[in-house]
Amino acid sequence: xxxxxxxVSELESGDADxxxxxxxxxxxxxxxxxxxxxxxxxxxxxLSARWWEHFQTYGGRRRSGMSYEPYPKSQPRAARRDAxxxxxxxPGSSLRLMRDQYLDPYGIEYGLLGPLGLTGQSEFNLEFxxxxxxxxxxxxxxxxxxxxxxxxxxxxxxxxxxxAAAREIDKRADDPAYAxxxxxxxxxxxxxxxxxxxxxxxxxxxxxxxxxxxxxASGHPYTGAGWPSYYMEESAGHSTSCQTVVTSLxxxxxxxxxxKLKVVIIEGGFAWLPALSWRLDKLFERMxxxxxxxxxxxxxxxxxxxxxxxxxxxxxRNSQHLFxxxxxxxxxxxxxxxxxxxxxxxxxxxxxxxxxxxxRLKQILSExxxxxxxxx
Amino acid sequence: MPRHVVAKATELPPGSRKLVRIAGRAxxxxxxxxxxxxxxxxxxxxxxxxxxxxLTGLVESRAPGTYHYSRVGEVLRCPWHGWEFDVRxxxxxxxxxxxxxxxxxxSVEPGAKLVEGPYLAETxxxxxxxxxxxxxxx
Numbered sequence: 428x429x430x431x432x433x434x435v436s437e438l439e440s441g442d443a444d445x446x447x448x449x450x451x452x453x454x455x456x457x458x459x460x461x462x463x464x465x466x467x468x469x470x471x472x473x474l475s476a477r478w479w480e481h482f483q484t485y486g487g488r489r490r491s492g493m494s495y496e497p498y499p500k501s502q503p504r505a506a507r508r509d510a511x512x513x514x515x516x517x518p519g520s521s522l523r524l525m526r527d528q529y530l531d532p533y534g535i536e537y538g539l540l541g542p543l544g545l546t547g548q549s550e551f552n553l554e555f556x557x558x559x560x561x562x563x564x565x566x567x568x569x570x571x572x573x574x575x576x577x578x579x580x581x582x583x584x585x586x587x588x589x590x591a592a593a594r595e596i597d598k599r600a601d602d603p604a605y606a607x608x609x610x611x612x613x614x615x616x617x618x619x620x621x622x623x624x625x626x627x628x629x630x631x632x633x634x635x636x637x638x639x640x641x642x643x644a645s646g647h648p649y650t651g652a653g654w655p656s657y658y659m660e661e662s663a664g665h666s667t668s669c670q671t672v673v674t675s676l677x678x679x680x681x682x683x684x685x686x687k688l689k690v691v692i693i694e695g696g697f698a699w700l701p702a703l704s705w706r707l708d709k710l711f712e713r714m715x716x717x718x719x720x721x722x723x724x725x726x727x728x729x730x731x732x733x734x735x736x737x738x739x740x741x742x743x744r745n746s747q748h749l750f751x752x753x754x755x756x757x758x759x760x761x762x763x764x765x766x767x768x769x770x771x772x773x774x775x776x777x778x779x780x781x782x783x784x785x786x787r788l789k790q791i792l793s794e795x796x797x798x799x800x801x802x803x
Numbered sequence: 804m805p806r807h808v809v810a811k812a813t814e815l816p817p818g819s820r821k822l823v824r825i826a827g828r829a830x831x832x833x834x835x836x837x838x839x840x841x842x843x844x845x846x847x848x849x850x851x852x853x854x855x856x857x858l859t860g861l862v863e864s865r866a867p868g869t870y871h872y873s874r875v876g877e878v879l880r881c882p883w884h885g886w887e888f889d890v891r892x893x894x895x896x897x898x899x900x901x902x903x904x905x906x907x908x909x910s911v912e913p914g915a916k917l918v919e920g921p922y923l924a925e926t927x928x929x930x931x932x933x934x935x936x937x938x939x940x941x
Contacts, residue, residue, distance in 0.1 A: 509852060774850050
């Protein structure tokens with residue numbers, strides 16, 4: 428045996444799938460599962476003739492920063508190489524494979540869908556954006572949530588048009604197939620700006636959390652100094668766009684206006700959150716009169732309204748550092764996310780380092796998600 | 804040192820791979836330009852099945868602006884997070900001392916030799932006239 432880490436030795440010594448059986452006792456809520464279209468024509472049944480014709484004739488026109496297939500991002504379609512369905516289509520497009528490869532063996536109780544790609548988000552033409560987003564919402568429900576109630580659809584909103592986005596939320600919020608409002612972190616303006624308030628008002632009105640997933644094409648470069656050269660820079664840069672989201676929501680007083688609003692930051696890591704809270708508190712103590720609408724310290728607002736998802740997690744060599752960060756954020760604030768079927772997928776039973784107390788693992792894998800999303 | 808017959812030699816031509824289970828262990832065998840390699844299939848990072856990984860090469864740079872590509876087809880990338888392993892040693896590129904794949908001795912043996920034992924071939928029918936791939940477990 429030339430493998431000397433205990434975790435690996437345990438897996439090598441016997442049935443490699445043994446770890447899959449232990450979790451039967453833990454039911455998992457996964458905050459980030461990505462469904463995919465087989466082809467854009469999957470949306471045709473949910474688009475009016477006018478918009479299907481428009482799409483066929485002109486296609487989408489997106490802001491720069493993200494095309495539908497920007498580049499492989501480490502693996503083709505940014506997907507696990509073992510997640511391509513035998514029956515064809517992109518990873519995430521086959522409910523059969525999603526069940527066989529992920530939902531069943533891992534004992535997933537609920538998976539929160541987050542459609543990316545052709546969703547209408549980041550389109551210049553706002554009416555087209557609204558039509559596509561609405562079609563994606565119908566498609567998710569019919570293709571995934573209806574045949575597989577463990578999968579909860581997202582209400583994808585054309586967020587650059589706040590009023591249309593709010594109408595889309597109002598239209599679907601009473602349907603239990605939908606469990607969150609879905610936005611992307613790279614919006615045209617910082618997420619707390621007034622143009623987005625109708626979305627937060629609608630989400631709060633219906634008790635739905637707003638999921639803010641990384642990516643999006645704002646038309647702005649990923650960094651304050653222009654476009655970086657490498658994917659690794661873009662990827663690490665997601666945490667800065669998440670910080671922009673949190674800072675703007677807090678500073679603009681969004682949570683003062685919508686005191687029951689819950690926001691989940693998806694796929695942006697989380698170790699940055701305590702440092703951001705401390706920094707904002709320090710500024711607030713000196714300059715609170717600039718934002719008189721903000722009644723409490725930013726850290727308190729963050730602690731009450733912001734949740735974060737696990738994947739892709741910071742992985743310090745000393746796991747105690749990770750536990751310290753979670754202590755600062757609050758153990759009730761972290762939701763497990765797998766990012767299935769993407770290349771940086773996290774296995775719920777191997778994602779967290781040894782030494783994490785079982786009670787904490789239970790909170791992250793199951794209990795916290797139940798409190799955030801309206802799940803039966 | 805139990806030795807296990809896992810396939811007919813003709814089942815694994817150059818450029819192919821096969822995932823086998825021996826005594827509860829998942830082992831992936833590669834035929835790379837006629838050379839055989841047997842490695843544990845489970846990535847020690849997060850458990851991806853390496854049999855679905857890509858065989859690629861080693862990109863190195865001795866100084867900014869100079870690049871060197873070598874070991875073509877001998878670096879196995881995990882299908883999930885892209886961790887790289889040397890198929891000759893099983894060692895990971897990022898942490899070669901601590902994180903590595905178990906590698907097994909693998910060879911092609913004539914059927915005539917196999918029927919004499921001491922090989923474990925009970926689940927694999929062996930004919931004298933054929934050649935077989937044999938993996939040795941420790």
